[in-house]
Amino acid sequence: MIQWAGLAVFLLAIFIAVPAFVVASGRSDLYYTLTSVALLSIASAGVWLTFYIGRINIGQGAFALIGAYVSAILVTKAGMSFWLSLPLAGLFAAAVAIVIGVPILRLRGVYFAMISLVLTQVVTLTALALPITNGAKGITSIPLPGGISIFGLTLIPDFATLENPRLAFYYAACVLMVLTFAAMYRLVNSRLGHLCRSMQQNEELASSIGVNISYIRVIVFSISSFLGGIGGAMFGSIAQSVYPSSFQVADSVNFMLNCFLGGLGYVFGPMLGTLVLYFGWDLLFELGRFQLLAYSSLLIILMLFLPNGLLSLRLPGKKGADR
Amino acid sequence: MSHLLEVRHVTRKFGGLTANSDISFNVNENEILSVIGPNGAGKSTLFKMISSFLPTTTGEVLFKGERISNLKPHVVARKGVVRTFQETTIFKSMTVRESIIVAQHLRARASLAGYFWGSRMAHEDVDSFGRYADDLIEFLGMTEIANEQASNLPQGNLRALGIAIGLATDPKVLLLDEPFAGMNHDETMKMVNLVRKVRDDRGVTVLLVEHDMPAVMNISDRIVVLNFGEMIAEGTPAEIQNNEKVIEAYLGSADDEIGI
Numbered sequence: 315m316i317q318w319a320g321l322a323v324f325l326l327a328i329f330i331a332v333p334a335f336v337v338a339s340g341r342s343d344l345y346y347t348l349t350s351v352a353l354l355s356i357a358s359a360g361v362w363l364t365f366y367i368g369r370i371n372i373g374q375g376a377f378a379l380i381g382a383y384v385s386a387i388l389v390t391k392a393g394m395s396f397w398l399s400l401p402l403a404g405l406f407a408a409a410v411a412i413v414i415g416v417p418i419l420r421l422r423g424v425y426f427a428m429i430s431l432v433l434t435q436v437v438t439l440t441a442l443a444l445p446i447t448n449g450a451k452g453i454t455s456i457p458l459p460g461g462i463s464i465f466g467l468t469l470i471p472d473f474a475t476l477e478n479p480r481l482a483f484y485y486a487a488c489v490l491m492v493l494t495f496a497a498m499y500r501l502v503n504s505r506l507g508h509l510c511r512s513m514q515q516n517e518e519l520a521s522s523i524g525v526n527i528s529y530i531r532v533i534v535f536s537i538s539s540f541l542g543g544i545g546g547a548m549f550g551s552i553a554q555s556v557y558p559s560s561f562q563v564a565d566s567v568n569f570m571l572n573c574f575l576g577g578l579g580y581v582f583g584p585m586l587g588t589l590v591l592y593f594g595w596d597l598l599f600e601l602g603r604f605q606l607l608a609y610s611s612l613l614i615i616l617m618l619f620l621p622n623g624l625l626s627l628r629l630p631g632k633k634g635a636d637r
Numbered sequence: 638m639s640h641l642l643e644v645r646h647v648t649r650k651f652g653g654l655t656a657n658s659d660i661s662f663n664v665n666e667n668e669i670l671s672v673i674g675p676n677g678a679g680k681s682t683l684f685k686m687i688s689s690f691l692p693t694t695t696g697e698v699l700f701k702g703e704r705i706s707n708l709k710p711h712v713v714a715r716k717g718v719v720r721t722f723q724e725t726t727i728f729k730s731m732t733v734r735e736s737i738i739v740a741q742h743l744r745a746r747a748s749l750a751g752y753f754w755g756s757r758m759a760h761e762d763v764d765s766f767g768r769y770a771d772d773l774i775e776f777l778g779m780t781e782i783a784n785e786q787a788s789n790l791p792q793g794n795l796r797a798l799g800i801a802i803g804l805a806t807d808p809k810v811l812l813l814d815e816p817f818a819g820m821n822h823d824e825t826m827k828m829v830n831l832v833r834k835v836r837d838d839r840g841v842t843v844l845l846v847e848h849d850m851p852a853v854m855n856i857s858d859r860i861v862v863l864n865f866g867e868m869i870a871e872g873t874p875a876e877i878q879n880n881e882k883v884i885e886a887y888l889g890s891a892d893d894e895i896g897i
Contacts, residue, residue, distance in 0.1 A: 508735075508738070518722070522721075
């Protein structure tokens with residue numbers, strides 16, 4: 315019952331309280347910040363999932379960039395609806411993850427981490443080189459998402475006709491985030507989640523009880539990259555542009571840090587981690603040239619004293635994957 | 638009597654070193670067969686080849702006439718040949734019951750997507766996993782520690798947990814890796830009885846690799862002896878105790894280990 319109450323409070327907060335606060339305070343720039351947090355947390359959720367099979371993934375930026383480009387190309391060149399390009403971007407990223415994952419997921423520990431770190435750079439360079447991605451100029455003036463209506467009933471309005479597309483993006487991002495984390499929660503508590511945990515703890519023992527570990531690894535990595543692709547595609551749509559530098563190695567590192575900060579043992583860790591990390595950086599803006607110094611020192615202190623993440627403080631209303 | 642498991646001319650080389658040289662023996666249904674030998678005799682290597690954790694250089698292992706060597710471990714497990722590990726290889730942050738539930742992977746009928754959506758078959762599976770886990774926990778006398786986290790368990794219980802995880806897969810042949818290592822006399826006898834019970838009550842054929850001579854002599858129907866990668870003897874405990882080659886091999890390494 316406490317769990318459902320927590321969920322209700324959370325939904326009320328993001329869908330009603332936050333917009334009400336923005337209207338009251340007149341700070342509509344908050345929409346953009348919070349939308350970014352929601353989308354980045356979706357990509358971070360993917361990274362968290364690869365942590366769940368015992369792999370340190372510093373390559374989510376690559377899949378976010380792939381997703382952003384696929385959606386942008388489908389919308390601008392093929393004239394496809396953004397809402398159709400969104401799942402396709404995720405699926406394309408997942409397909410790339412399967413092809414790349416089969417060889418590299420055999421690696422463990424720091425070796426996998428290093429290879430995944432290179433991926434972002436590889437995708438950036440590929441985007442610079444290919445004609446379809448338009449090189450360094452990137453893809454610009456992507457139209458805003460169109461509407462969806464069935465039998466004259468408008469499900470999603472055309473964003474271009476809206477008075478406040480920022481609010482619309484905020485809602486869309488929040489809905490996506492809620493769906494993502496609901497699916498993650500379900501997944502972690504289903505059989506696949508149990509198998510992931512067994513692999514995280516001992517791959518040899520897992521294979522001895524009949525788990526096809528290479529298959530599960532690839533499945534999980536492709537789900538992770540699907541989430542990266544979705545997050546990236548939505549980001550591109552908000553910015554209305556994609557460049558090879560839209561997602562960089564630093565972004566990949568941040569996705570990973572979000573998971574660490576929130577807590578690797580908690581499904582909702584990446585959500586909290588992204589929020590704190592994103593706002594933490596902005597709050598330290600006042601410090602000017604000391605911003606990075608203070609930021610990194612705080613991160614080190616946090617990881618020293620809360621190695622299991624912020625959620626190990628057991629905030630009310632937040633539920634962990636394993637208690 | 639039918640041969641359940643056949644090891645046929647198995648050889649394994651690591652570079653210039655021959656760890657196993659032309660090993661052949663059969664395991665009969667429902668027997669307890671031990672592989673013994675001094676340190677470095679190649680017992681563990683043989684064990685890994687039977688469970689396909691290591692490919693053979695030449696030769697093959699057959700289970701019910703089907704080749705099970707040079708495959709993937711999970712494929713061999715699916716066929717019914719499951720190995721256990723020494724005590725450090727467990728699911729550390731799971732409880733005993735959780736470990737046994739996860740280990741029933743091969744008994745799952747619903748697909749992974751079915752579990753995600755919560756299909757009827759998945760619900761039935763989950764119920765059946767729980768019942769089977771409780772049965773097994775009772776069978777192994779682990780009721781008191783069922784909800785204890787594995788990392789908190791003492792060594793003796795970890796060994797039993799390892800066997801429980803192996804048994805949860807419902808194997809035909811269970812390969813036990815040094816189940817008595819580091820145990821005192823009482824613990825060893827408890828484990829001997831447990832292994833017997835597994836064979837008698839569950840109809841599981843047991844192949845074990847072991848150092849502890851008194852325990853091996855006590856528990857085994859037949860024994861295979863390895864020395865420097867070669868098989869030097871095969872027979873009942875009584876035959877092995879009086880085999881000159883075996884005595885020589887052991888006297889060459891450590892007299893008191895033989896315990897006869």
